[in-house]
Amino acid sequence: MNAAITSVCIVIVNFRSADLVIDCLRSMAEQPSLLDRIRVIVVDNASGDGSVEKLTATVEAASWSRWATVVPLHRNGGFAFGCNAGVREALKQAPQLQYVMFLNPDTVVHAGAVETLVAFLDSHQNAGIAGSRIVNSAGEVERSAHHIPTPVGELAVAARLGFLSRFRGRAQHSSEASPRECDWVSGASLIVRRTVLQAVGELDEGFFLYFEELDFCLRAQKAGWKVYFVPEACITHFEGAVTGITDVARRRPAYWYNSRRRYFIKHFGAMGLVVADILWAIGRTTLVLRRMLRLGSGGREQDPKWLAFDLLWGDFRALLAGEALRIRKVHR
Numbered sequence: 001m002n003a004a005i006t007s008v009c010i011v012i013v014n015f016r017s018a019d020l021v022i023d024c025l026r027s028m029a030e031q032p033s034l035l036d037r038i039r040v041i042v043v044d045n046a047s048g049d050g051s052v053e054k055l056t057a058t059v060e061a062a063s064w065s066r067w068a069t070v071v072p073l074h075r076n077g078g079f080a081f082g083c084n085a086g087v088r089e090a091l092k093q094a095p096q097l098q099y100v101m102f103l104n105p106d107t108v109v110h111a112g113a114v115e116t117l118v119a120f121l122d123s124h125q126n127a128g129i130a131g132s133r134i135v136n137s138a139g140e141v142e143r144s145a146h147h148i149p150t151p152v153g154e155l156a157v158a159a160r161l162g163f164l165s166r167f168r169g170r171a172q173h174s175s176e177a178s179p180r181e182c183d184w185v186s187g188a189s190l191i192v193r194r195t196v197l198q199a200v201g202e203l204d205e206g207f208f209l210y211f212e213e214l215d216f217c218l219r220a221q222k223a224g225w226k227v228y229f230v231p232e233a234c235i236t237h238f239e240g241a242v243t244g245i246t247d248v249a250r251r252r253p254a255y256w257y258n259s260r261r262r263y264f265i266k267h268f269g270a271m272g273l274v275v276a277d278i279l280w281a282i283g284r285t286t287l288v289l290r291r292m293l294r295l296g297s298g299g300r301e302q303d304p305k306w307l308a309f310d311l312l313w314g315d316f317r318a319l320l321a322g323e324a325l326r327i328r329k330v331h332r
Contacts, residue, residue: 007094007098007099008038008039008097008098008099008101008114008118009040009086009087009090009093009099009100009101010028010039010041010100010103010114011043011083011087011100011103012040012042012086012104013079013082013105014043014044014082015047015076015082016047016051016242017106018051020105020238021042021055021105022058023108024103024106025040025042025062028040028109028114029062031109038114039067039068040068040069041068041069041089041093042059042068043071043073043083044070045073045076046072046074046075052070071085071086077205078207078209078212079207080202080203080204080205080208084205087100087202100192100194100197101117101190101192102187102192102213103235104188104237104242106237106239107189107235107238108235108236110233110234110235112233117132117191117233118191120179120232120233121193126226127227128192128193128195128220128223128225129190129217129226129228130179130191130228131144131185131186131189131228131229132233133231133233133234134188134235135235136238136239137236142237144186144189145180145182145185146184147182148184149263149264151268151275151279154277154279155283156283157280157283158279158282158284159283160283160287161283176229179229179232181226181229182227183217183227184214185213185227185228186213187212188235188237189233189235189237192216196220196223199220200220203215203216204262206262207263208255209256210255210260211260215263215266215267250304250305251304251306252310254310257310258314258318260311261315261318264276269328270325270328274319277311277315284308
C-alpha cells in the first residue's frame with residue numbers, strides 16, 4: 001500500500017500478559033516503515049504482577065519508546081475501560097489523531113496490515129469501522145466478520161442446525177478475499193475513525209469483557225456509519241491465551257454471561273432477553289435430544305461446563321434483581 005498513515009494510534013490493553021504484548025510490539029517493530037507513522041499505547045489494567053515494570057523496561061531497552069508508551073491504570077475496569085483510557089491518552093499525545101486501532105494483547109501484526117486498514121478507510125469515506133482477517137496459531141482463518149445476535153437467532157445458536165441459520169441474520173464469511181460490509185467485526189483487531197468516536201462516544205464500560213465491540217459497531221451503524229471486513233489486512237490471534245475463554249474444561253467466566261445479558265437488554269429490552277433465553281433453551285434441548293438419539297452431534301464444538309445453568313439461572317436472578325431497569329435507565 002502506498003497510502004501513508006497520517007495519524008493512527010494503536011491501543012493495546014494488558015492484564016497479566018506482558019510477554020504476549022511484547023511479542024505483539026515486536027511484530028510491529030519488525031516493520032520499520034510503520035514506526036514513523038503510528039503511536040502505540042499499552043494500557044495496563046492494574047495487573048499487579050510486574051507487567052508494568054517488565055513492559056516499561058522492554059520498551060526502553062529495545063528503543064521502542066519513540067513510538068510506544070506504557071500507561072498504568074489504578075484498577076482493572078475491564079477491556080472497554082482500558083480502551084477508553086488508551087484513547088484519551090492517545091488524544092493527548094496526538095491531538096490531530098485520525099484513527100484509533102484496538103488490538104488484543106495476544107496478537108501478532110502481519111506486515112502491511114495496519115497500512116491496509118487505514119488505506120481502506122481513507123478510500124471509503126462511508127466506512128467508520130474496519131476489521132482485519134484473523135488467523136489462529138495454526139494459520140487457519142477464524143471468523144472475524146459477524147452477524148448481529150438477535151433473540152430469535154439464539155434458537156439457531158443453541159440448536160446448531162444449519163437450516164436455522166437464516167434466523168441469525170445475513171451470513172458473514174471471513175474466508176472471502178475482497179472487502180465487504182458486515183454487521184460487526186472482532187475487537188481483536190479493529191480500526192475506527194476518530195470522527196466515529198466523537199459521534200458515538202466511548203466504548204460502553206458496562207461491558208467488562210466481550211460484546212463491547214459488537215455494541216460499539218451497532219451504535220456506529222445507528223449513527224450512519226458502515227462496518228467493513230478487510231481480508232487483505234491480517235493478524236494472528238492466539239485466542240484464549242489471556243482469558244482462557246476457549247478452555248471448555250472449566251466454566252465460562254461470569255463476565256461473559258453478564259456482557260451477553262447487557263447486550264440483549266440494551267438493544268432488545270428485558271423481554272428481548274427473555275425471548276432469547278427461551279429460544280436458546282429450546283434449541284439446547286433439541287441439541288441434547290439429538291445427541292441422546294444419535295441423530296447427530298450438532299458439530300464438533302464443545303460447550304464449557306455448566307453453560308445452560310450459568311446462562312439461564314444467571315439471567316433469571318439478574319432480572320429479579322432489577323438489572324434490566326438499571327441498564328435501560330442508563331441508556332435511555
